[in-house]
Amino acid sequence: MLNPRFFQVLCTAMLLMAFQLPTQAASASIELKSVAEREITVEKNGKKEIHRIAVDKALPGDEIIYTTTFKNMLNKPAGDIAITNPVPNDSVYKGGSATGKNMVIVFSVDGGQTYAAPDKLTVKGADGKARPALAADYTHLRWTYQGMLGAGKSDEVNFRAVIK
Amino acid sequence: MCKQKPNKNLPTQNCKLILFALSSFFLFISILPSAHAAGTLSGTAISNTALLQCNFCGVGISSNTPLFVVDRKVNVTVGEVSGAATAVSANQSASVTDFIITNNGNAVQDYSLTAANNTSGATLFSGIDNFDGTACIARVESGALAGYDVADTATFIDELAADASKIGYVVCNIPAGLVMNDQAIVSLTVTTLQGGAAAVQGAVTTQTAGADTGGVDTVFADAGGSDDATLDGKHSARDAYRVSLISSSIAYSTTFFVEAVANNGSISTVPTLTLTGDTFTGANGVALAGGVVSNVPAGLVAVLTKTSATTVTLSFTGNATAHANANSIANLTVTLSDAAFTSGNAVTISGATTSNLVIAFADATAAIVLTESVINVQDPFGCNAASGCKIVSGSILTYRIDIAGTGVGTVDALNVIDPIPLDTSYVPNSIIVNGVAKTDAADGDLTDFGITWGNTVTYTPGTVTVPMTSWFTFRTTIN
Numbered sequence: 209m210l211n212p213r214f215f216q217v218l219c220t221a222m223l224l225m226a227f228q229l230p231t232q233a234a235s236a237s238i239e240l241k242s243v244a245e246r247e248i249t250v251e252k253n254g255k256k257e258i259h260r261i262a263v264d265k266a267l268p269g270d271e272i273i274y275t276t277t278f279k280n281m282l283n284k285p286a287g288d289i290a291i292t293n294p295v296p297n298d299s300v301y302k303g304g305s306a307t308g309k310n311m312v313i314v315f316s317v318d319g320g321q322t323y324a325a326p327d328k329l330t331v332k333g334a335d336g337k338a339r340p341a342l343a344a345d346y347t348h349l350r351w352t353y354q355g356m357l358g359a360g361k362s363d364e365v366n367f368r369a370v371i372k
Numbered sequence: 373m374c375k376q377k378p379n380k381n382l383p384t385q386n387c388k389l390i391l392f393a394l395s396s397f398f399l400f401i402s403i404l405p406s407a408h409a410a411g412t413l414s415g416t417a418i419s420n421t422a423l424l425q426c427n428f429c430g431v432g433i434s435s436n437t438p439l440f441v442v443d444r445k446v447n448v449t450v451g452e453v454s455g456a457a458t459a460v461s462a463n464q465s466a467s468v469t470d471f472i473i474t475n476n477g478n479a480v481q482d483y484s485l486t487a488a489n490n491t492s493g494a495t496l497f498s499g500i501d502n503f504d505g506t507a508c509i510a511r512v513e514s515g516a517l518a519g520y521d522v523a524d525t526a527t528f529i530d531e532l533a534a535d536a537s538k539i540g541y542v543v544c545n546i547p548a549g550l551v552m553n554d555q556a557i558v559s560l561t562v563t564t565l566q567g568g569a570a571a572v573q574g575a576v577t578t579q580t581a582g583a584d585t586g587g588v589d590t591v592f593a594d595a596g597g598s599d600d601a602t603l604d605g606k607h608s609a610r611d612a613y614r615v616s617l618i619s620s621s622i623a624y625s626t627t628f629f630v631e632a633v634a635n636n637g638s639i640s641t642v643p644t645l646t647l648t649g650d651t652f653t654g655a656n657g658v659a660l661a662g663g664v665v666s667n668v669p670a671g672l673v674a675v676l677t678k679t680s681a682t683t684v685t686l687s688f689t690g691n692a693t694a695h696a697n698a699n700s701i702a703n704l705t706v707t708l709s710d711a712a713f714t715s716g717n718a719v720t721i722s723g724a725t726t727s728n729l730v731i732a733f734a735d736a737t738a739a740i741v742l743t744e745s746v747i748n749v750q751d752p753f754g755c756n757a758a759s760g761c762k763i764v765s766g767s768i769l770t771y772r773i774d775i776a777g778t779g780v781g782t783v784d785a786l787n788v789i790d791p792i793p794l795d796t797s798y799v800p801n802s803i804i805v806n807g808v809a810k811t812d813a814a815d816g817d818l819t820d821f822g823i824t825w826g827n828t829v830t831y832t833p834g835t836v837t838v839p840m841t842s843w844f845t846f847r848t849t850i851n
Contacts, residue, residue: 242435268411276422288427298412
């Protein structure tokens with residue numbers, strides 16, 4: 209049986225790794241990279257251009273674009289690819305912002321226990337009755353890749369969240 | 373990651389459990405801090421980690437975790453509370469307008485409050501600013517008692533948390549001499565100060581200049597208020613005082629002026645007019661400009677004299693030519709015009725025109741009052757003041773009768789008689805009138821003893837004009 213204390217220590221170790229050691233495993237079979245960016249408008253030659261810059265600081269109300277790229281590092285195709293991403297802390301998912309080629313995108317409103325398409329999601333309203341879930345209710349996003357990701361191929365998924 | 377930590381005691385499915393636990397933890401931290409409508413607290417770190425699963429990925433692969441912190445957003449709002457002008461009366465002190473100050477930023481801040489009058493002509497609540505409040509101050513509600521009171525002495529808001537609000541006040545004195553619906557517009561400007569030290573007014577918060585710095589930057593995100601610019605770390609709102617009561621007035625110490633005792637047509641009453649809510653113009657001790665007294669009886673001249681900023685006396689010189697009681701009047705009128713008042717607004721001052729003042733003349737009357745006393749005792753033993761004198765047989769008593777004529781006019785046939793008391797004997801020729809010795813005979817010196825009346829001193833001054841005083845003395849011996 210699993211030693212409870214060991215379980216706890218391992219969880220803590222993993223949390224630390226998740227927060228403080230964002231580098232991925234050296235021999236990863238699939239390289240997974242997440243970036244947080246925001247858009248700034250730059251005026252160039254009288255035209256307004258939208259640029260994306262990496263976020264190191266932001267203000268409440270700012271919209272952050274999260275992009276996760278994945279690359280098959282092995283010499284064989286990968287299947288059953290699913291990417292799960294919690295809505296970041298202190299942030300609200302921006303409805304309709306999740307994208308990804310060949311992806312079926314589903315959402316969770318229960319902390320990642322179950323996922324469904326937006327029109328299938330309900331939450332308990334203030335009156336205790338179920339109501340359709342809003343984008344602000346989402347806790348997690350999940351992209352499911354349709355088909356196989358060939359050897360050496362890469363792709364990306366995106367979503368936006370607004371800082372509360 | 374699980375894959376990198378192979379452990380024979382830890383089967384794959386157990387590792388999945390751990391990942392779900394990790395997932396739940398993300399849920400936990402993403403939901404808990406959502407209470408702040410004003411925004412995620414300054415300095416909060418926001419991170420993101422994606423998890424990928426595939427047919428050969430085992431329990432999954434975690435991405436790196438991009439992490440950024442939330443800057444300090446400075447955004448304060450000032451709102452006027454009542455939605456209407458504060459009703460005031462002219463000359464009302466400590467008149468209050470209410471505001472609510474809200475920290476819409478994402479960090480604890482102090483705020484300074486500044487009250488100001490607005491320029492004439494501004495419009496608020498359908499009223500136009502046409503006067504200024506005086507001695508305006510800004511204060512913070514202490515929370516001890518709702519509404520502005522003596523406990524509300526703070527001039528800055530201390531440690532206002534994100535999303536929290538405080539009530540602030542602008543308190544002004546309202547000048548005198550205003551008319552109905554006059555309006556003063558005031559503003560409250562709130563400036564964001566550094567928080568972090570309780571009970572200490574922080575320095576003015578400044579925006580971090582230039583590009584992002586390594587630390588938590590300060591970013592102004594405030595809108596422009598009524599009296600400040602956008603993105604300046606300040607906000608402001610206006611409120612107004614509107615005059616809805618007139619409280620300036622003149623009070624007379626008396627409105628009933630009587631003729632002098634001399635009954636000569638002069639007026640002895642000198643009433644004082646006391647002004648509240650305004651002040652009189654001109655110098656003390658001189659005639660009040662803009663004061664007119666009408667319906668004055670012929671022969672009298674009314675004079676209004678300023679005696680202080682708020683007092684004027686009404687006095688009369690001369691003598692009324694007709695001053696019998698029947699000549700009394702009840703329509704003496706004092707009219708104080710604009711020039712009499714600092715405000716220049718006589719119409720706003722109740723009592724500025726008073727037309728029911730009474731001058732009461734008296735008909736002539738006269739009366740005589742007699743007062744008798746023993747003014748000296750001399751006993752037969754050669755007493756003096758030091759030894760004291762006894763009233764014994766043989767002692768000589770000196771009686772004095774004072775005659776006082778009061779009122780006005782003459783008294784005819786005045787005749788004063790004083791019978792000699794029992795058991796005493798008159799000392800012959802002891803009558804002295806006003807210091808002059810008289811005889812006992814009826815010889816034209818106006819006195820006699822025992823002739824007009826038996827055993828009685830008689831003094832007959834005849835017709836006298838009052839007011840007057842006179843006296844006489846005589847002596848008797850105790851038998």
